[in-house]
Amino acid sequence: MRRLVLIIVLALALPLACSCAPKPPTVVVYTSVDQVYAEPVLNAFAERTGIRVQPVFDVEATKTTGLANRLIAEKNHPRADVWWSGEFAQTMRLEAEGVLAPYDSPAAADIPAAYRDPGFFWTGVAGRARVLLVNTKLLTPEQYPRNLRDLLDEHLPGGQIGIAYPLFGTTATHAAALYAAWGRDAARGYFARLQARGVRVVDGNSVVRDMVAQGQLACGLTDTDDACGAVEKGAPVEILFPDQEEGGLGTLVIPGTVALVAGAPHPQQARMLIDYLVSAEVERQLVASGWCQVPLRSTIAPPACPPGPAPRGMAVSLEAVWQQTEAASADLREVFVR
Amino acid sequence: MLWLGRRAGLIAFGLVILAPWGGLLLAALQSGVRWRDWLLLALPRGRSLHLLTSSLSLAGAVAVLGMSSGTIAATFLWRRRRLGRVLRWLPLALLPIPPYIHALAWNAAGAATGRLVQRLGLPVPAVDPWIASCWMQWMALLPLAVGLALVGLESVEERAVESATLLRPDGDVWRCIILPLAAPALAAGGGLLFALSLGDYSVPSLFGMSVYALDIFAEFSASGEPARAAALATPLLLLTGGVTLALQGRLRQAAQAPAQRSCVLALRSPLWLCVMQALAVALLVLQATVLLGALFLATQSAARFISALASARREIVYTAWLAALAGALALPLALASASGLARGGRSGLLWWLLVVLPLAAPPPLVGIGLIALYNQPIGVDVYALGALPVLANLARFAPIAALVVLAQTRRLDPQLLEAARLLQRRPWQAPLEVHLPLLAPGLLAAAALVFSFTAGELGATLIVAPPGSATLTLRIYNYLHYGASADVAGLCLALAMCALLGGGVAAATLGTWNRRLARGGEP
Amino acid sequence: MIAVASLSRRYDHVRALEDVSFEIASGAALAVVGPSGSGKTTLLRLIAGLEQPDAGEVLLDGCVVSRPGWSLAPHRRGVGLVFQTPALWPHMTVAQNILFGLRGLPSAEARARLEALLVRTGLKGLERRYPHQLSGGQARRVALARALAPRPRFLLLDEPLTNLDARLRDDMLELILAAAQEAAATLLYVTHRMEEAARVASRVLTLEAGRVVGIEEP
Structure with a gap:
């Protein structure tokens, strides 16, 4: 018994002893x-x-x-x-x-x-950039949402659209960017309407991607790396940069x-x-x-996914986005965590 | 000397549990006291009150459903030799796999069933988020519930059961004798499930259901102030404390029976119980099948599994070392605190609160609290020693070990110890040569539980893991960004196998030990 | 009548009982003596149906109630068993402990039987107490009353006087004998004290290492 205890103590102490070696x-x-x-x-x-x-x-x-x-x-x-x-x-x-x-x-x-x-x-x-991921089996190209406001359109049922909790991660940053671009009231109103429409709010961007890829959702907002992961696996999905029209907001x-x-x-x-x-x-x-889809240096060619030209970014500074994170977080907790 | 050792152990246990809270308090005081803000956060009202009530209803439902189905399944496994012995260790294997993985497996199974239903031309019903969350948490916690219920049933004195079987049918024996006698331990198990469900935001948020724990994280994420998150967590702490106060009389009675005889007949269950047992065991087997099936399917091939293992070998070694160290160090703390828990009066109640409260603490706060403490000039570089993850896991799980050791202590015949103390020639003889060997089954069970919980811990370990060292669970969650991939599945299987291996070693040792103890008694 | 034929029981590799046979006529008493570990308790547990034999049979009133692979449920055997320890249910009062085996009787009759047993065993006034509020002697009497309550045809006692002082032992033994006689029960009494065996039964069976080494009439 005593020998067993000794062996156990020595085994557990070994990593500590090893940590004393010159580094x-x-x-x-x-x-x-x-x-x-x-x-x-x-x-x-x-x-x-x-x-x-x-x-x-x-x-x-x-x-x-x-x-x-x-x-x-x-x-x-x-x-x-x-x-x-x-x-x-x-x-x-x-x-x-x-x-x-x-x-x-x-x-x-x-x-x-x-x-x-x-x-x-x-x-x-x-x-990375924020994208709309659509399931090509559930939506025809005419039905694809082209900008964020399309997510409020009646032709897309709220339960068919997914976003991650806009309180955490890049979705929170995206929300703050919309606060910076549209102003607090308009942005808050936008998210409140999404919530009222019964848009599915899920655990993270990867869950949005999986649910769209599996056909549980028709479309959702996610990041380029997640979206390209679904494309690589051969899921029936298409990636769209939102708000790319003339005079449009651009994506984050x-x-x-x-x-x-x-x-x-x-x-x-x-x-x-x-x-x-x-x-x-x-x-x-x-x-x-495959981690980055938006190179910052002009000398580096964009990757094959997402296809097409590089996205046009939102005309808000990173500093302005950061300034809005606290207000966006406070508002959106009231809207979504209830 | 024994008295001194116990006193030192009690102090060490108190320090380990209270250290993170001390750190948080010191950090909050240093960064400026804002009592009004904290008080407002601690008083749930409006939206947060609504969240709290819906979280409580979810946790209550999960605890009741989990513990009742777990108890019924346990009544089937209890006293059974072949099948029961095998199935008994299943819970331990599934324990460290995070609830989130359980939920993903069920989600995949649900989606596959939905597609099948659709192909048959039938409508697929939409599942309410509350029901989906409740089902997933219930399933994820079912293996633990079965294990806890088995511990509860083992605490029932054998003679009490036998006296009753002579007088009434076995159905009455279950209803009137076994369940009431096991009730304190079952209630304690239900309390643990309640606390675990209340603290889990990952499963509900997978289905878009907001819970109070998520709000705490949102607060912490937005403000970055541990004190605000701790203030928001106060209602959970108070509720857990209140439940402990209400139950503590009963909790103290848990497991006051002497050791069992090894040769007993299985009770003949009445038809109603047989039906319910069949359902509950089927549910347990279904849960294991869905989880392990989904993991095996996702792993794709043995080669993928082996490559996942090879890529994670450093994490596997670190996880095994960390979990084993936490399991081993939890034992002296648990031994000492079990004596505190056995006390009556106010001091006993304080020990109970100390043991139960950590169950309601948000895990990242435990890590942040320890770092805050490390920032104080305490003179020991615990960080460099890599001791913080061990401390964090001890702060979270030593109380569970304490409860298991308490149950085992209560089953010992005090006269055995008194005799040893009278006859010993050296002061360490009675505790080392009599007390510890007699407690061995409980100590092994406690160490195995702490091992499993530590291997599966995420929130606190992430905050304090030494650079360059990560646990298998941290790697699994990092890889989860890519959904239920082959790597995630392979690593989860590795985690389950680690736990099963640990459980197997514990079971084999326990079996040898029990046989040795049984030989000492009258046949 | 209690009959045991070629009864054997092993635990792992330990032989507890080996080829034990004897009979007790209805209403008669048999004492079983033997050193610790001789298999006395195992014998009682096999007759009560708490364990199954590896070989041999147990017959009660001529009916087989235990054989390898099959045994009649303990509560259907009409057996009362008093263990070495009182084994009272801690969550029930004295009255509830005694009434437990009387379910199915009209409540007036069950009450009357309870009253009679309380008086008989000197427990009157203690019926609302819980086991932890009783002395050792009182707890033993409750255990006896509980075993007697359903009026068993067979009364098995496993060293019921262990740990009692001389005066309590005498009182308790008187109580047991009178109660068994009153109930006309067949009595099997396990002890390791020869003088106790001689007071209880006209025949004494001696067990050693699981085997019968003799049946005597002291």
């Missing part, structure tokens, strides 16, 4: 980019530089309460060196909370200024962001990783892998 140079990155896409990029960096990368991946299920809140909580004793996000709103929140430090990466010089923070607290990287383009954490324990390695993540090489790699 190679390290960089810690917190990322909300999906693990399947982020891991190859980080592994390539590690191989090239010999720097050990220790990532922490976010998950969609924690409703954006995960890593961003962890960074804020750790502000006084930072553990992370780099924040690599799949979108920009959380990054701006981190900037406002004083979690980030400025870094003007030379590798980002060819990224358009609209996608770089004027104070260099973050740098935009290739991103959501760039990814990379930032240096203030007080990072490994600042030198952190800058090297940032240089790598914002480089044209990684942008090309992420576009090719």
Whole structure:
């Protein structure tokens, strides 16, 4: 019995003992980019530089309460060196909370200024766009919604349309962008009418995609990476960028962001990783892998999915979108969480 | 020395449970007290009151349906040798698989049935979100309910059952003796299901149903202030505390029986119970079939399964280490706190509250609270030691271990321990050579439960996982973005197999141990 | 009449009873003695139907009630059993414990039987108490009253006087003998005290390591 206890104690303590061995140079990155896409990029960096990368991946299920809140909580004793996000709103929140430090990466010089923070607290990287995904078996091309207001049209039953909770993730950012573009009352009214029509509000963009692909919904709002996943699997779906007509609103383009954490324990390695993540090489790699559909550099060709010309983005600044997130969140909680 | 050890254990248990709350409180005080805001958030009214009532009705329905069907299935499995022994371990295998995966499997099964119905030319009825959420949570928690009900039934004294079988038909014995005697443990099980359902937003939100837990997350997500989220969670904490207060007398009675004889006859159930048992067992088997079937189908091939395993080997090793460490460390805490729970009066009640309240705490707040505590100058770099995930899981699940160990403690004959204390030559002899071996079955069960819960934990682990180390569950949720893919299914199967392996080792050890103990008694 | 023919029972690899046979005439008494672990309790449990034999038969009033693979439900055998411990149901009062076996009787008759048993066993006034409010001796008397309430034709007692002091033991034994005589029940009394066996029964069966080593008339 005593021998058994001893063996168990030693087995459990072994990893602690191992952690005392000398360590190679390290960089810690917190990322909300999906693990399947982020891991190859980080592994390539590690191989090239010999720097050990220790990532922490976010998950969609924690409703954006995960890593961003962890960074804020750790502000006084930072553990992370780099924040690599799949979108920009959380990054701006981190900037406002004083979690980030400025870094003007030379590798980002060819990224358009609209996608770089004027104070260099973050740098935009290739991103995604909001799209309408339609089931081609349930809707004919004439019935396809072409813009967001079409989702209020009577010819599409509310129960056939799906959106993710506009309180979390990119759907929340999209809602904030509409607040910035239309004004608070109009945007709130729009969402209230969607809710009143009985539009299906589901757990996330991937669920919208699955329900449209399986024919449980005729159409839904989601992100390009989700939509292209359905196309790759051969689902009977078509991807449409909303509001692309002449004088139309345009769709929301959501760039990814990379930032240096203030007080990072490994600042030198952190800058090297940032240089790598914002480089044209990684942008090309992420576009090719299917994580990004909207490259920021004009020199990089857009991917095959979604087909057609690059989307026209909404004429609102990222800063203006971020300014609206709090109001949108407060309103939409009243509308949808009831 | 024993007294000192127990006192130290009690203090350690209290510290582990209260640490996250202490951290949250300190962080809130440092960032500025806004009592009025917090009070307004803590008082549900209007929309939030409506949300709370609908969440309570859902959790109530899930607890009642889950515990009653679980109890009926358990009455079938109880005292059965072959089939029962096998099916008994099924719950443990399904325990760490997140409820969300259960719901996705049922969703796929529902969609396939819908298509079949459509092909037959029949209309497909629309399912109400409340009913869909209730069904999914019920199914996801059914294996746990069966396990809890089995623990409840095992707590019934064998002699009490035998005395009754001599006098009345077995149907009456079930109704008048077994169920009332198991009632405290069954009620405790129902309370646990209630708390788990109340805290889960993932399944209801899959069907577009908003629940109070989702509102807490929306608040936390929007404000980023743990104090506001904690204030919003106060009604859940108060409700759980209130239920504990109301039930604590009964809870204390749970499992006060001596150890069972190993050779007993299965009771002959009356027809009505047979029918219900058949239905409940069919439901359990259906649940396992739908879940495992959907996972096997989605895994596609053995090669995909193996590649999913190979790609996640680091996570598998870390999960096994973290869960095993949490399971092992939960035991001394549970042993010490079981003595606190056994106390009467106000101090006993305080221990009960301490054990039950963590069940209602939103998991990310546990993680944030620990980080907030780490930010204070406490002088120990628990972070660097990788200890925070262990602490977070202990804060969440050590209370469950405490309840299981309490049940086992109550089943011991106190005279055995008193005799050992009188005869021991060294102060550690009685606790190590008599007390611990006699408690071994309960300790193993408690460790297995903590192992399973830790392996499946998401919210708190994400917040405190050391960089470069992730659990299998974190990877599964990360991959879930792509729906029920082959990788997700393969990893879920791996999680179930891990739990089954752990359960198998526990079962084998338990079996050997029980046989050894049984040989010590009169045949 | 209680008859046991070539009865055997094993637990895993341990032999508890081996080829045990005997008969007790209706209304007669038999005491079973033997050291601890000799199979006395197993014998009672097999006759009561709480376990099934691996070989042999149990007959009550000439009818087979247990054989390998089949056994009549315990409550249909007309057997009353008093265990070594009182085994009272903690959620029921004294009266509820005794009335449990009387379901099906008109309530007036059940009440009358309860009253008579309370008086007979000296429990009058304690009927509303719960088991944890009773002394050890009182609990034993409740267990006896509970076993006697349905008027069993066969009364099985498994060391019912264990842990009682000398005075209580005498009182309890008197009570048991008088009650068994009154009920005209066939009595099987398990003990490991020879003098107790001699007071209860005219015949004493001795078990050792699961085998009958003798039936004597002390």
